Amino acid sequence: MNKTIRVTVWNEFRHERESEAVKKVYPNGIHGTIADFLNRQEGIEAVTATLDEPEHGLTDEVLSSTDVMIWWGHMAHHEVSDEIVEKVHKKVLEGMGLIVLHSGHFSKIFRRLMGTECDLKWREIGEKERLWVVEPGHPIVEGIDEYIEIPREEMYGERFDIPAPDTLVFISWFAGGEVFRSGCCYNRGKGKIFYFRPGHETFPVYHQPDIQKVITNAVKWAAPTDGPRLRMGHVPEPLEDIK
Numbered sequence: 444m445n446k447t448i449r450v451t452v453w454n455e456f457r458h459e460r461e462s463e464a465v466k467k468v469y470p471n472g473i474h475g476t477i478a479d480f481l482n483r484q485e486g487i488e489a490v491t492a493t494l495d496e497p498e499h500g501l502t503d504e505v506l507s508s509t510d511v512m513i514w515w516g517h518m519a520h521h522e523v524s525d526e527i528v529e530k531v532h533k534k535v536l537e538g539m540g541l542i543v544l545h546s547g548h549f550s551k552i553f554r555r556l557m558g559t560e561c562d563l564k565w566r567e568i569g570e571k572e573r574l575w576v577v578e579p580g581h582p583i584v585e586g587i588d589e590y591i592e593i594p595r596e597e598m599y600g601e602r603f604d605i606p607a608p609d610t611l612v613f614i615s616w617f618a619g620g621e622v623f624r625s626g627c628c629y630n631r632g633k634g635k636i637f638y639f640r641p642g643h644e645t646f647p648v649y650h651q652p653d654i655q656k657v658i659t660n661a662v663k664w665a666a667p668t669d670g671p672r673l674r675m676g677h678v679p680e681p682l683e684d685i686k
């Protein structure tokens with residue numbers, strides 16, 4: 444039997460407290476909605492952490508018991524302490540999975556891991572988004588149709604200033620004409636990272652079953668594996684007898 448995957452869903456949790464419109468869509472916060480659907484899955488145990496908790500809810504104890512972290516942030520990226528970002532970064536390199544959602548493209552942790560500005564075009568008029576699957580054999584799209592439609596979303600358009608993904612799983616089309624690389628996989632150290640575009644706070648995107656399925660699949664894909672312990676640095680003794 445597979446080991447339980449321990450997920451920490453991190454959210455800055457500001458829009459839901461400051462805007463009635465957002466509170467209506469996510470009464471328990473975006474983190475609450477995501478943790479709820481993950482906890483209905485066998486083999487996944489999700490807890491939540493938010494910006495205004497001590498150490499942003501990401502204490503050493505929480506970090507050491509997290510296999511996969513999910514990150515949603517938007518208006519308060521600059522309030523996330525560099526010290527915590529450093530710790531999360533180290534955990535990713537050691538093998539923790541990281542799923543960065545929507546406006547998390549501008550989070551300190553994502554920019555640190557990408558090494559680029561991660562800027563993009565955007566427009567907020569509630570237009571249709573269609574996410575096309577471009578890597579149908581990938582575990583993140585298991586059980587997903589050829590495309591996913593979101594009736595009303597914020598538009599993100601290219602160019603998205605990221606390094607070329609190791610694997611690109613989704614490309615989005617927007618009714619206004621733009622396209623976007625909306626499902627991007629990366630390896631950093633022993634860790635796996637998935638950037639998934641949908642999830643503007645005023646639209647009920649994380650209540651959509653196919654979006655929940657993608658995030659659930661991504662958690663399973665990003666979970667650490669029991670790979671070899673590597674030795675780095677000077678290796679004075681060759682494995683073979685060299686004359």
Ligand code: ZN
Nearest residue numbers: 546597643644
């Ligand atoms: Zn947004």
